[in-house]
Amino acid sequence: MNAYSVKKDWFEPPRYKPRLAVFKFASCDGCQLQLLSCEDELLELADKVEVVHFLEATSHIEPGPYDIALVEGSITTHHDQHRIYEVRAQSKVLIAIGACATAGGIQALRNWGDHTEFLRAVYAKPDVIDSLSTSTAIADHVDVDFELRGCPINRYQLLEVVISFLAGRRPRIPQHSVCMECKRQLMVCTAVAHGTPCLGPITHAGCGAICPRFGRGCYGCFGPAGQANCDSLADNYLATRSNTQTLVPLLRNFNAAADEFRETGDRVDEQSDSGVAK
Amino acid sequence: MTLKKVTDGTHCGKTFFIDKLELEHLIAHLTSSGYTVVGPKVEDNVIVYAEINNLADLPQGYREEQSGGQYRLSKSPNSNYFEFNLGPHSWKQYLFPPEAVLASAKRSGNRWEFDSSTEENGEFANKFAFLGVRACELAAIGVQDRVFAQGTYVDPIYCNRRSNSFLIAVNCTTAAATCFCTSMGTGPSCSRERENEFDLALTELDTGFLIEIGSEKGAAVAELLNSREPNEIELQAGKSLLARAVSQISKQLNTTNLRDILFNNLEHQRWDEVASRCLACTNCTQVCPTCFCSTVTDVTDLTGEQIERTRHWDSCFNLDFAYMVGGTVRNDRRSRFRQWLVHKLASWHDQFDMSGCVGCGRCITWCPVGIDLTEEVYAIRNTPPSKRSLPVQSSDQSKVCAVGKVRS
Numbered sequence: 056m057n058a059y060s061v062k063k064d065w066f067e068p069p070r071y072k073p074r075l076a077v078f079k080f081a082s083c084d085g086c087q088l089q090l091l092s093c094e095d096e097l098l099e100l101a102d103k104v105e106v107v108h109f110l111e112a113t114s115h116i117e118p119g120p121y122d123i124a125l126v127e128g129s130i131t132t133h134h135d136q137h138r139i140y141e142v143r144a145q146s147k148v149l150i151a152i153g154a155c156a157t158a159g160g161i162q163a164l165r166n167w168g169d170h171t172e173f174l175r176a177v178y179a180k181p182d183v184i185d186s187l188s189t190s191t192a193i194a195d196h197v198d199v200d201f202e203l204r205g206c207p208i209n210r211y212q213l214l215e216v217v218i219s220f221l222a223g224r225r226p227r228i229p230q231h232s233v234c235m236e237c238k239r240q241l242m243v244c245t246a247v248a249h250g251t252p253c254l255g256p257i258t259h260a261g262c263g264a265i266c267p268r269f270g271r272g273c274y275g276c277f278g279p280a281g282q283a284n285c286d287s288l289a290d291n292y293l294a295t296r297s298n299t300q301t302l303v304p305l306l307r308n309f310n311a312a313a314d315e316f317r318e319t320g321d322r323v324d325e326q327s328d329s330g331v332a333k
Numbered sequence: 334m335t336l337k338k339v340t341d342g343t344h345c346g347k348t349f350f351i352d353k354l355e356l357e358h359l360i361a362h363l364t365s366s367g368y369t370v371v372g373p374k375v376e377d378n379v380i381v382y383a384e385i386n387n388l389a390d391l392p393q394g395y396r397e398e399q400s401g402g403q404y405r406l407s408k409s410p411n412s413n414y415f416e417f418n419l420g421p422h423s424w425k426q427y428l429f430p431p432e433a434v435l436a437s438a439k440r441s442g443n444r445w446e447f448d449s450s451t452e453e454n455g456e457f458a459n460k461f462a463f464l465g466v467r468a469c470e471l472a473a474i475g476v477q478d479r480v481f482a483q484g485t486y487v488d489p490i491y492c493n494r495r496s497n498s499f500l501i502a503v504n505c506t507t508a509a510a511t512c513f514c515t516s517m518g519t520g521p522s523c524s525r526e527r528e529n530e531f532d533l534a535l536t537e538l539d540t541g542f543l544i545e546i547g548s549e550k551g552a553a554v555a556e557l558l559n560s561r562e563p564n565e566i567e568l569q570a571g572k573s574l575l576a577r578a579v580s581q582i583s584k585q586l587n588t589t590n591l592r593d594i595l596f597n598n599l600e601h602q603r604w605d606e607v608a609s610r611c612l613a614c615t616n617c618t619q620v621c622p623t624c625f626c627s628t629v630t631d632v633t634d635l636t637g638e639q640i641e642r643t644r645h646w647d648s649c650f651n652l653d654f655a656y657m658v659g660g661t662v663r664n665d666r667r668s669r670f671r672q673w674l675v676h677k678l679a680s681w682h683d684q685f686d687m688s689g690c691v692g693c694g695r696c697i698t699w700c701p702v703g704i705d706l707t708e709e710v711y712a713i714r715n716t717p718p719s720k721r722s723l724p725v726q727s728s729d730q731s732k733v734c735a736v737g738k739v740r741s
Contacts, residue, residue: 099635218635227630231615231651234701238619239431239646243377244421246701248404256614256701270377281652282666284612291610291702295402 073122073221076108078142080128080135081162081190085207086153087111087127093210100214103221119145123220125213126199129155129162129190136187136196143197148220151193152213154206154309158278161206163190163312190312201226204259206276206309212261230281232256233273237264245272252297254305257283257315278310285319299327344552348545350563356414356542357388359501362557363462368499371427372464373417378406380420382427385464392417399509399694401703415465415537418509421699423622424470427461428494429477429646435629436642445640453489462499468520469512471502471530472691473622479685480625499550502531506574508581511694513707516586519691521578523547536571543571584694586707587714588678594714595679599671601718607709608667610702615648617696617704618673623689626654649673674706 077087091112093100107117124146130136143149154160165173170188174181193199203216212228219226229235233255237244245267246253253272255264259280266273279285289302297305306320351359363370364386372385375392385391396409397417409416435453438445466474474495481491505512505521514520523534523545532551536543543563546552563571618624628647633640647654650669655662663669681689690706697705 096635103635214635218633227632229651229653231648231653232612234614234616235619235646235648235651238421238616241381241422241426241431243379243381244404244616244699244701245377247402247421247699248377248379248406250403253701256612256616280614282613284609284666287610287702288612291402 072103072105074107074117074120075104075123075125075217076119076121076142076146077106077111077125078108078127079110080126080139080156080193081131082128082153082155082160084111084127086156086205087125089152089208089210089213090125093214096214100217104217121146123148123150123217125217126151126156126193127153129159129192130187130196131162131165131190132186134185139193139196148200149193149197150201150203150216150220151199152203152208154204154276154278155190156193157202157204157313158310158316159190159192159312161309161311164307165190166312167307192312203228204277205261209261209263229260231260232280232283233258233260233262233264233267233277236260236262237267240264240268242267245270246296250296252292252301252305254288257285257288259283274305274308275316276309278313279315283315285315286322289319289323293323293326299323303327344546344555345548346546347552348543348563348568349555349558349560350541350567351544351558351560352541353414354388355558355560356391358558359554360385360387360464362554363499366554368460368462370462370464371424373415373420375406379404380406380417382420382422382424382463388414391464396507397509399511399698401511401697401705402699402701403703404698411539413506413537413539415503415535416507418505418507418512419467419470419693419695421620421695423620423693423695424463424466424474425477425622425624427463428474428498429481429488429491429625429627431646433490433644434641435644438640440638452493457490457493459494460497460499461494462501464501464503466500466502466523466531467505467693468502468523469514469517469691469693470622471500471523472514472517472519473693474500475530476623476685476687476689476691477625479687480623484685499554500531500533500547502534502547504534504536504571504575505578506537508578509694509698511584511697511705512582512692513584513586513694514692515579515582516584516588516707517688517690517692521582522575536574538567538570538574540567543567584705584707586690586692586710588688591710591714592679592682595675595710598713598718599675601713601716603709603712603716604667604671606712607670607704608665610704611650611666611670612702613650613666613669614701615650616699616701618648618650619646620695620699621677622693622695623677623691624648628654649676674709677706678710 124142151157166189174184178184201216203212216226237255245251251272254275255273257280258273258275259277261277292302303320303324306316310316360370370385371382373380373392374383374390380392391414393414394409394412395406395417398405434451436451438447481488502523504523523531531547534545534547546555626647626649627644629644631642649672652661663672677689
């Protein structure tokens with residue numbers, strides 16, 4: 056057995072507990088619930104930070120400033136457009152969590168539609184509704200210190216990000232493809248072996264390749280991987296195993312407005328309109 | 334049966350004939366000798382490598398069709414056990430596991446207590462018997478032996494698992510459209526020229542197996558089987574089946590002067606062309622039986638009481654793989670694809686005195702967009718390079734993620 060002595064004061068608890076706040080914008084709350092889902096680690100986390108604003112957990116809230124702000128949801132109203140500036144101004148570190156906060160979420164599908172038409176169809180009195188015609192990511196409005204992907208986010212990744220910022224180190228959140236997670240678990244490639252149009256090769260890791268594990272293709276809920284080559288995958292899938300009717304909705308999903316997915320989705324959609332590919 | 338020693342004083346090189354069902358005894362003998370028998374098995378319409386308990390686990394009567402980005406399993410009119418070639422798995426996953434704990438420690442007062450029962454310290458009970466190792470895979474194990482066991486830095490996990498393993502090779506009697514072992518000089522039949530490569534080697538005939546003894550360890554196991562001397566017809570049948578496999582191989586990789594050709598064409602326009610298709614998804618490196626890159630991470634629990642150092646398979650196609658202080662060294666798909674191919678086929682020679690490619694063709698089949706390294710090499714070899722203006726500013730470069738500046 057090896058033993059290394061460590062300076063004793065290394066273990067002394069910090070005198071000041073960092074203040075953590077959680078904010079919600081246009082979203083389903085699923086991502087911030089991941090924080091509550093950290094059941095085993097929750098008490099330990101509460102020991103490390105002081106949770107001062109987390110409406111999903113307690114109605115007791117305290118004003119800023121905050122050391123770490125976790126921001127869920129996208130910007131879809133004028134009110135939120137201003138509110139995110141306030142949050143940013145009050146926060147040392149701002150971490151955007153989830154597909155809504157990092158790419159606009161499923162509600163970004165409105166970016167392709169007619170906003171006033173939606174308002175008319177949904178609301179009895181559309182004129183009392185004040186909303187934007189687009190749903191956009193937090194980073195489109197303010198500086199973001201870290202973006203954690205996923206719909207919903209992975210709670211262990213959330214813990215890793217929070218811990219890393221507390222420790223002042225780089226979060227260990229790999230930006231490679233889902234394929235890597237899939238292959239490390241020695242799972243069968245559903246794209247190659249079954250001809251499924253799986254988005255794994257262009258999708259950011261973090262989910263543990265949960266869909267391929269159950270024999271279905273990845274549908275990209277963690278958004279594009281680092282330097283994802285969406286065009287090549289789309290062209291190949293159109294030629295070998297899919298069509299525009301499948302591929303466009305697949306790319307226009309929870310991360311529809313993420314740059315790489317949006318550009319390729321739009322291009323494939325144009326092809327289908329012009330009859331190049333079916 | 335008693336084995337007669339051949340002229341060199343060992344059993345090695347001797348060939349016998351066994352019935353197909355005798356394979357059941359072989360599996361049973363190995364299991365009772367403490368081996369975990371691993372072999373081919375059908376899972377999710379693919380032949381994978383998994384634990385084998387009896388003959389029924391083997392993929393009897395299956396054949397596969399492989400091409401770039403496509404793999405299909407189908408029923409064969411024959412009832413042979415080894416009519417397929419290769420699935421996505423390789424023996425690498427047992428010798429160089431995708432995830433391994435290298436060290437772990439617990440805080441005890443103001444000291445760290447290291448757990449000494451890690452595999453790195455030799456604490457590993459599993460002995461693997463690999464059933465159905467193809468010739469190219471034997472070569473791949475040879476490459477990894479060179480990488481992990483014969484250099485300055487020896488990997489204890491690999492060495493421990495490798496020295497305890499028992500290899501039952503199978504000669505290929507068919508070839509997939511993606512196979513090019515003949516170009517790489519690794520197959521399709523297993524040869525004993527490289528010393529102690531296999532313990533036993535099987536050639537599947539319609540009537541039974543020819544079983545060749547490759548080591549004393551193999552002889553000891555073969556002695557327990559009901560075998561007989563093969564007759565001339567059986568030996569001839571075996572030879573013609575091996576010849577059939579050779580004749581079925583259509584893919585070729587011209588290796589003449591390849592190292593220099595690649596090094597002299599580092600700015601060839603083909604790299605740009607292939608980068609437009611490459612997904613950098615890492616599938617080729619994960620299915621490659623020789624790729625050995627890994628990453629090591631230290632993980633603490635929330636309290637900092639428990640730390641663990643783990644090793645995972647990594648890939649040169651990952652952005653994070655070449656991340657150093659200040660950024661990523663290979664910051665576009667072009668440079669990462671070039672790194673992979675040039676390392677595999679050129680600088681591997683400088684590093685390990687051998688090629689890193691054994692011609693199994695897995696990277697071709699399991700590439701989602703079917704990139705074929707033999708075609709890329711052909712294009713680089715046979716098209717003159719055009720002048721490339723430097724430096725290249727890839728549009729990808731603005732999208733690199735780093736703490737503090739996620740989007741630039």
